[in-house]
Amino acid sequence: MKKKLALALALSCTLGLAACGSPGTSSSADPGTESSSSVSQEPAGSLAASSDSVQFEEDQEWNFEGVTLNIAHSTTGEVGDALQAQLDAFSELTGCKIKVELLSSNSEESVYTLEVRAATGNLPDLFQSSIGAQLDKLDPAANIYDLSGQDWIRENVASSYLDLVSDADGKAVYCIPLTTSNVAGCFYNRKVYEELNLEIPTTWEEFLDNCETIKTSMDKVPVVTPYSDGAGSQILFLSQYYYVWNEDPGFAEKYTNREVELHDSETFMRGLRKLNDLYTKGYQSDDPLAVSFEKSAIDLANGDAVMTFSRTNIMSTISNVAPDKAGDIGFFPLPDTSSEVRGVATWMPVAWCMSKNIAPEKEACALALMEYLTTGEAIDAYCQVTTPTGAFMLNNVTLPDTISDAAREAQEWVAKSSTSVMEYSCNIKGSNMVTILQMAETGEYTPEEAIAEIEKDNTIDAQQKGVAGW
Amino acid sequence: MKNRNQRTYPLWMAAPGMLIYVVVFIIPTFASFYFSMTIWNLKDATFIGLDNFITFFTMTNTRTALINTAVFALVTCLVKLVLGLALAVYVCSGIRSGNYLKIVIFFPYLLGNVVVALAFRALLEPAGVVNQFLNAMGFDAIRWLTDKHYALASCMIADIWKGIGTVTIILIAGICAIPKSYTEAAAIDGASPWNIFRKITLPLLMPSINTVLTLCLIGGLRSYDLIQALTGGGPGYSSEVLGTAVYKLFARGSYGLATAGNVILFIAVALIVFPVNSFIAKREAEIS
Numbered sequence: 001m002k003k004k005l006a007l008a009l010a011l012s013c014t015l016g017l018a019a020c021g022s023p024g025t026s027s028s029a030d031p032g033t034e035s036s037s038s039v040s041q042e043p044a045g046s047l048a049a050s051s052d053s054v055q056f057e058e059d060q061e062w063n064f065e066g067v068t069l070n071i072a073h074s075t076t077g078e079v080g081d082a083l084q085a086q087l088d089a090f091s092e093l094t095g096c097k098i099k100v101e102l103l104s105s106n107s108e109e110s111v112y113t114l115e116v117r118a119a120t121g122n123l124p125d126l127f128q129s130s131i132g133a134q135l136d137k138l139d140p141a142a143n144i145y146d147l148s149g150q151d152w153i154r155e156n157v158a159s160s161y162l163d164l165v166s167d168a169d170g171k172a173v174y175c176i177p178l179t180t181s182n183v184a185g186c187f188y189n190r191k192v193y194e195e196l197n198l199e200i201p202t203t204w205e206e207f208l209d210n211c212e213t214i215k216t217s218m219d220k221v222p223v224v225t226p227y228s229d230g231a232g233s234q235i236l237f238l239s240q241y242y243y244v245w246n247e248d249p250g251f252a253e254k255y256t257n258r259e260v261e262l263h264d265s266e267t268f269m270r271g272l273r274k275l276n277d278l279y280t281k282g283y284q285s286d287d288p289l290a291v292s293f294e295k296s297a298i299d300l301a302n303g304d305a306v307m308t309f310s311r312t313n314i315m316s317t318i319s320n321v322a323p324d325k326a327g328d329i330g331f332f333p334l335p336d337t338s339s340e341v342r343g344v345a346t347w348m349p350v351a352w353c354m355s356k357n358i359a360p361e362k363e364a365c366a367l368a369l370m371e372y373l374t375t376g377e378a379i380d381a382y383c384q385v386t387t388p389t390g391a392f393m394l395n396n397v398t399l400p401d402t403i404s405d406a407a408r409e410a411q412e413w414v415a416k417s418s419t420s421v422m423e424y425s426c427n428i429k430g431s432n433m434v435t436i437l438q439m440a441e442t443g444e445y446t447p448e449e450a451i452a453e454i455e456k457d458n459t460i461d462a463q464q465k466g467v468a469g470w
Numbered sequence: 471m472k473n474r475n476q477r478t479y480p481l482w483m484a485a486p487g488m489l490i491y492v493v494v495f496i497i498p499t500f501a502s503f504y505f506s507m508t509i510w511n512l513k514d515a516t517f518i519g520l521d522n523f524i525t526f527f528t529m530t531n532t533r534t535a536l537i538n539t540a541v542f543a544l545v546t547c548l549v550k551l552v553l554g555l556a557l558a559v560y561v562c563s564g565i566r567s568g569n570y571l572k573i574v575i576f577f578p579y580l581l582g583n584v585v586v587a588l589a590f591r592a593l594l595e596p597a598g599v600v601n602q603f604l605n606a607m608g609f610d611a612i613r614w615l616t617d618k619h620y621a622l623a624s625c626m627i628a629d630i631w632k633g634i635g636t637v638t639i640i641l642i643a644g645i646c647a648i649p650k651s652y653t654e655a656a657a658i659d660g661a662s663p664w665n666i667f668r669k670i671t672l673p674l675l676m677p678s679i680n681t682v683l684t685l686c687l688i689g690g691l692r693s694y695d696l697i698q699a700l701t702g703g704g705p706g707y708s709s710e711v712l713g714t715a716v717y718k719l720f721a722r723g724s725y726g727l728a729t730a731g732n733v734i735l736f737i738a739v740a741l742i743v744f745p746v747n748s749f750i751a752k753r754e755a756e757i758s
Contacts, residue, residue: 108721115723119512137723139513228616289616289705290596431722432531439706444618453530460525464724466509466516 064096064365073128074103074110075350078316078386079179089381090372096365103128106230107350111137118143123355125366128178131165131351135174136427138353145354146172150367156374161393164348164424175351176374180390182311182347183410183418184239185333192220192306193330200332202339204274211283214306223278224305226296227288227441230434236309236334237437239345240271241422243336246343252425258469262458263451270336272440272447279443288441294321301325309334311347312389315404319387331409343417344410348424349393428467430457506730515726522730531707531715538622539711539738542697543690546629550686551679553630554637559667561638562645572642579635587699590628591615615701618708625697625709632696633689637682644678645671676754684747691739712738
């Protein structure tokens, strides 16, 4: 009897334990989850901005000796160091203490952690959050400090960003940008392109021709495909959304309302067909599921691979692993059917949020930090550590001259023709998206099979979210 | 049965422990039965009956996950038992390096699952030590973690390497508990080492083997972290187990559906472990 009881007790533990896990090891944030709720088309604001940087108002008496702020973020690498430099600078300026807790670099996991803490009223004073739909998960009205009353918010933060972090009627403002925006497209090694006299492809056909030339004339991988990385396996597929949006700006909304199916849109399907082309024609890496994001950056910089579909944050990795090669890298948008229609998909910066339930004695200090983070002074601290690869989405802040050519070219495309990726306007995304794409990318699924699986997986997600009409 | 009044300690002394147990384990267990039948966003739960279970079983990866979970648990359990038994008998055979070997065998247990997974990732990567060795021996390199035919096996190897220490230590303890006089008497009577093992060591070791089997089966069925860190359930769904499938649902915010997956895991563990356990217990009673 005792034994049976012990066994029963042991069994009941498995329920709890089965769900406990270790942090994932994803090297870069999942591209699908930095979502937001509306489509925006001009995240380049700060590039063209004037050079009068807003200085932190030093004449104010900022003295926060004895105050300790608890901050949680999930940014690592050079950008993480840059954030730390900003926080250190503020700490020195005001005398407050800052305790930093690093959340999982897997964005789904960090959102999950924050969601649980929000539900139990244990949010840190300041924390990193994805914007849009992921922000909604945290129930901003109940949990996040409304910044709309601060006189600096509209002055310092780009309005196109504020649109994405405000509530439905545009009154409350919940976030300020934490890093820079990210632009997706094809990064290529210029030296190899010059060597082979290749033109920048303006259609997918031309792109495939270039791949064929590379494949037949030299021993290099035409397109390095970092599919071991959750983000890396989705970039091409997700950035195809520019063309879907260009054809029908209401596509995401219609899909959310279940008025269209994904497989009905040939433009949407082309995202999967392009992945399939790379596989069937043998233009991708040999063992793509073993290629990491870092390896793709190194191979591209060294010229072992000629192209890769990635986001501008790859330039930060390249300037880290091969600083002298960053100038060899160029950028062009993912090509589609027409050379007339070309554009890029973008990701907005993730955000800093402040807890609504912050202790009264910390409130002034936290607000001062939020203001500080939107000033030129904070951006200077950031740029001393790392070269930005996108726009800060702040007014009156200029990007340094050291920004890489590829990042600059990407920003030019943002200004010309761009949209945020679909998930900023549609929160339906099944839990197996990465796996399904990886299977499509390694020939396990045809594009038709893959889209059927994606639709099935999305249906479950929509039902679980209680989206009307599913 | 002792008289109530003769107990050394009154029953109510168990109350604090039981209270913690009820709050931390019993209530969440029953709460999870309820939440598995809801659409739940951590704040509000809408009751939907058994729909989550139906959805879970219609998901593409569930079938693979169920089969993989069973295969993973059974294979790792049996291999650990057989190898562990061999090691335990060897270490207890009076060899001089016995104590040193005990430490070496137990060492992997001290490492976390994720640490083991990262180490194995480094070993099994395309240009890793294992493939270099294979190349040197004249074989082709194997894509251990990215070929669907090898991924689950690679996870099993890592799990066995990590888990064999505990199994061996339990069995060593069992063997040490067998009075030396039995084996000595049998040896004097002319029994071969194999017969001593089969007729004396093995039967008297059954309680330890029972413990090992139960622990390994439960551990194998709810394995998650090692596989997540090693292959993430991939490539495709080839090393997906219930744990990784449930995790993906939790991460995506489908808390009700994920809880349903956990309840299924709970039932699966109960369905497999209880019969195995009672079968072994019966054998044990017959033998002794």
